[in-house]
Amino acid sequence: MRKRLANGQQSDRGTSEPALSGWRSAAMASVAARERITACPLPPIRGLNREQASAYVGISTTLFDEMVKDGRMPKPKRANGRTLWDRHQLDRAFDRLPGGDVEDGGEWDVEV
Known part of the structure; x- marks a missing residue:
């Protein structure tokens, strides 16, 4: 009321x-x-446009383009006139980037 x-x-x-x-x-x-x-909420969709894909990986679109060109990030798929990146391929490419692995024995590891 x-x-x-x-x-x-x-x-x-x-x-x-x-x-x-x-x-x-x-x-x-x-x-x-x-x-x-x-806020940059990530959509639950699988195909991401260039801006969404770069935000998903956590980098600028310029660096993302550079990484696609040199092969560190996957090439896009084409759906009619749309250019899309597969979120699962982005995950695998991100996992292949150097650093942050448990077996690396990073500088933050401390013996207790």
Whole structure:
């Protein structure tokens, strides 16, 4: 039930909780908009476009293009006019990159 408050605003809450003031709601909307813009949720789809594929691997599109060219990342597939990278192939290519393996005995290993 919507209630009209003394300041002329309406609230879906009970009368004991006033609506947010104008500046506060604008600030919260600004934070929400920034989070929507900067968040990069990965889609549950298998075929990723160039931007999604580079974000999935965690690198810039420029570096991704370089890695595709030199063979460290897979070449794309073509579906009609779309260029897509297979997420599973990206996983395998990422696993083949040097470093981070348990058997490497990295510099962060400490004997206890």
